[in-house]
Amino acid sequence: MIKPDIDQFTLVLQTTDVFDFDEWREWVAKNIVSTFLINSKMHMLFDELGESDTKLPEGYTVGYSLINAPFYFCIAYHEAFSKMGVIVKFSAYAWHEYRKRYAENFNEPIHLHNFFQLIESDDYEFRLSRIDMYCDFLNENIDIAKLKRSIEDGRTELRYGKY
Numbered sequence: 810m811i812k813p814d815i816d817q818f819t820l821v822l823q824t825t826d827v828f829d830f831d832e833w834r835e836w837v838a839k840n841i842v843s844t845f846l847i848n849s850k851m852h853m854l855f856d857e858l859g860e861s862d863t864k865l866p867e868g869y870t871v872g873y874s875l876i877n878a879p880f881y882f883c884i885a886y887h888e889a890f891s892k893m894g895v896i897v898k899f900s901a902y903a904w905h906e907y908r909k910r911y912a913e914n915f916n917e918p919i920h921l922h923n924f925f926q927l928i929e930s931d932d933y934e935f936r937l938s939r940i941d942m943y944c945d946f947l948n949e950n951i952d953i954a955k956l957k958r959s960i961e962d963g964r965t966e967l968r969y970g971k972y
Contacts, residue, residue: 810948815904815921816941819866822895822933833891834871841895842873842884844932849924854910861885866896880906896938 822845828837846852861872865885872885880902886895899907911919919927921940928935959965 810946812945812947814943814945816901816943817904817939818899818921818937818941819939820897820935821893821938822897822935824891824894824933825931828891830891834888837891838871838886838888838895841933842886844930845884845895845897845928848928848930850911850914850927851907854907854914858884866898868893869896878903882907895933901941901943 822841824837824841826837826840846858851858855875855878857876858873859876861874861883862876863872863874863881863883865872866883868887868890869885870887870889872883874881874883881898881900882903883898884895885898887893908919911917925935956965960967
């Protein structure tokens with residue numbers, strides 16, 4: 810069985826509001842964070858979000874994470890550079906745990922396309938900044954060492970995109 814799925818991903822949320830410079834750090838960024846947390850139902854699925862006790866994404870100065878979580882989830886912004894928007898980073902484990910808890914609480918599975926529909930808001934636009942995929946080969950009798958040598962020797966080719 811071959812099982813492809815999402816490993817980790819990053820979103821960037823950009824405000825749709827018109828605001829003055831100081832309003833970004835005073836309320837606009839916080840409003841985006843709050844709206845995202847409500848729309849994504851993070852506040853219902855996880856205990857407490859607080860000031861980040863983990864490393865913030867590069868270039869961001871204010872961040873929040875789930876308190877005592879065994880995975881990396883971070884939502885952050887730069888207090889002076891609104892053009893950077895609000896960044897949302899899900900590690901593979903965080904995304905897995907989110908999907909598991911969502912299914913348990915709402916009795917339906919959630920996938921990335923449903924998640925995008927869920928987080929839609931008039932307060933912000935969003936884009937997928939990064940997505941890492943993985944592909945598990947379960948019980949396929951693949952010898953990883955042989956596959957690695959075959960790729961290195963040019964006998965096996967990896968392709969990406971349309972072919």
